[in-house]
Amino acid sequence: MRAAWQYLPLALSLVLFSVFSHFFYNQIGDDAFIYFRYVDRALAGHWGSWTSQIPAVEGYSSVLWTTWLILLAKAGIGVEVAARASGLLFALLALLSTYQLGRLLKASIWQSGVACLLFSMVAGLHYWSTAGLETSLYLLIFIQAVISMIRLRHHVLWLALIGLARPEGPILLLALLIAMKCVYRQRFPWWQVGVIVTPLLVWMAIRWQLYHALLPNTFYAKATGDPLQQIIKGLIYGFVCWIPLLGAWLLWFKSRRQDIMIALGAVSLLLGIVVGGGGDWMIYARLLVPVVPVLLAVSVALWSQSPTRNACIVVSFLPMFLLVVFPRFWWPAFTGEQLDPTSKIEGTMTERSIDLANKIDAVFGQSTRLIAVNHAGALPYALADHNVIDMVGLNDAHIARAKGHMHRKYDVDYVLEQAPDLVILNSRTLPGSQGVAYHTGYWAGETALVEHPDFYRYYQWVPAFDTRWQWQMGPPYGWFYEAAPESWIQVFVRKDLLTDPNTHLKALDDRDD
Structure with a gap:
């Protein structure tokens, strides 16, 4: 019976996931329809083209998500239904992956469940899961990539997918490969590096053939400008995560555990790219959603009986409470209502x-x-x-x-x-x-x-x-x-x-x- 009670936080996280997913389900982002237009045109024989009059550009943020939606559409599933259902499924798998990461970092069943419970309260997890964008897919890939890098198993698959999942994916992939080579040396052979980067290189060749560009058009549209202004905007955007990240690094220096170092290193690289890119204008912290579960899993792994360490974790993680579902939404969500369209x-x-x-x-x-x-x-x-x-x-x-x-x-x-x-x-x-x-x-x-x-x-x-x-x-x-x-x-x-x-x-x- 005692063992069953240890799973209570995990069970509660699944309840909250269901309740909040239903509450936010009736919304979809306007940018999702950019994907849908590319999908429809691909089915009509115009793959990779958004419009016929202007030269084709890569106006979507994820070739992986676009390809996935095209495959589902070819199977007869409506593109909007496919996007919503897939996003919800990937978000659920990401929540369970948070528990998996916590256990891998030697947190207890209860503590790993608490990490899931806290993550299930993050509004962005639910808002973006059914918004029609690639957020949930990217979230799942990133958590599983961190897990695979720690275990040094299945890392080839998950790291290869990172390079195709988002515009910043190639930069993050390169940084992660360098970090892994420094950590594992001979245990991470060069042939594995070659296998990991091959899908990205193939896509870059296709991109050049289709669009005559080495980077997606969304990079030029969003991530170029005054670097100083972008960094300032990025720091403001990401402070809810980089403050807890600094606290986690300070606590890590007492343990020096390699598994936690890998997790924190991966999060630091991703968050650094988000900050350097200037963050995002969209609400509910879309670009920070993949950072949160890894930070939560690390926090429960660092938890101990030391009052000083516990206090440091709580204080440093306080900014992340700004990411939770608004309190005014809780009662409507539990009474079966859905988000007001306005x-x-x-x-x-x-x-x-x-x-x-x-x-x-x-x-x-x-x-x-x-x-x-x-x-x-x-x-x-x-x-x-x-x-x-x-x-x-x-x-x-x-x-x-x-x-x-x-x-x-x-x-x-x-x-x-x-x-x-x-x-x-x-x-x-x-x-x-x-x-x-x-x-x-x-x-x-x-x-x-x-x-x-x-x-x-x-x-x-x-x-x-x-x-x-x-x-x-x-x-x-x-x-x-x-x-x-x-x-x-x-x-x-x-x-x-x-x-x-x-x-x-x-x-x-x-x-x-």
């Missing part, structure tokens, strides 16, 4: 974007040659038969290499030179209020576009397309991120298209609020 990362924008896409398709049909967008997810996905310019540059090689920082890159002249038929903008102020058609301030690239002297010369706002969406993030994220209870999507149409007899503008209502 509290999702993009609020109701995804659903309303699909509604707008259907309206655009009904009005213009195939008469539109090219559409320019800022949010390149759900709207372009729903406009599957239309060519699209991604004005932020995630899916455009030219804009991705422009000057600026993450999501601050744009090239107005480049967009206007391509003469898109529709330009879809966003505003946080009611369109047309105060006698102004478009109120600037939503995104610098849209502001610069509207202020270009040729914009209103060639484009006209069509109020009938105005689409309202809501977003309201509560504390603590609401303290750091600007909340916009109401935002609008606006459509600007080329003036010569307004007189095209193939369009059905007269069928639109005067206003759609």
Whole structure:
């Protein structure tokens, strides 16, 4: 009976995983639809291409996740269902892997279960598991890679997958290989290094053939800019993890255990890459989720009867409590409710974007040659038969290499030179209020576009397309991120298209609020 009680924290972690997974299940990220568009185009014979008009780019963050979704789609599983179900499965396996890592680090059954229990309270684990992105897959691969590096078994498989799982994967892989060679020396032969890097080298050759680039387009779009500013932003973004990491390293110096050193070294390398890349703008610490379970497993392994050591662990790990599920969500979650749509990362924008896409398709049909967008997810996905310019540059090689920082890159002249038929903008102020058609301030690239002297010369706002969406993030994220209870999507149409007899503008209502 005593042995059964030792599994109580693990059992509770599975209960919390089920409850919170259900609570967050009804949301999906707008960026997930970038994957879905690539998958649909691959099934149509256009592998690796987001749109036909602009040269192909690698606008997805994980070739491994993209390939996985394509395989499931070919098996007849809907891409959104496949993404959600796979993400949930990988998240569950990652939770159990946290327990496995704790036991490997010689923590007791109870202590390893506590690590799982704490990880099951992390909002990002649940939020991102069904968001349609590669987060859960990357999380599982990283934990298993740490386990395999400590045991020196199956490391070839898991390390090889790291190189394909994320844009920073090749850098992390190289760093881990160097670290393993220093630690294991002759026990880690060069032929294993060659086997591990072979899948990455093959993919880089394919990437060059498809995209004429050695790095993914998302790297150029997000991880280039002023290095000092990026590091400062990264340090702010990752402080909830690097402070506990420093505390864990200080405690390690008393034990000098090799297994804990390997785990902490792997986490340090991953967190260093996240900090150096400037972190992320998305809520719920998407890039920190893989760091948390390894830190928790190490913390329970370092736990002892020493009051001083216990106090150090507790104090250093306090910042990680900012990652737990908001207390105001606990009661709704346990009563069977689900996340309010306005509290999702993009609020109701995804659903309303699909509604707008259907309206655009009904009005213009195939008469539109090219559409320019800022949010390149759900709207372009729903406009599957239309060519699209991604004005932020995630899916455009030219804009991705422009000057600026993450999501601050744009090239107005480049967009206007391509003469898109529709330009879809966003505003946080009611369109047309105060006698102004478009109120600037939503995104610098849209502001610069509207202020270009040729914009209103060639484009006209069509109020009938105005689409309202809501977003309201509560504390603590609401303290750091600007909340916009109401935002609008606006459509600007080329003036010569307004007189095209193939369009059905007269069928639109005067206003759609």
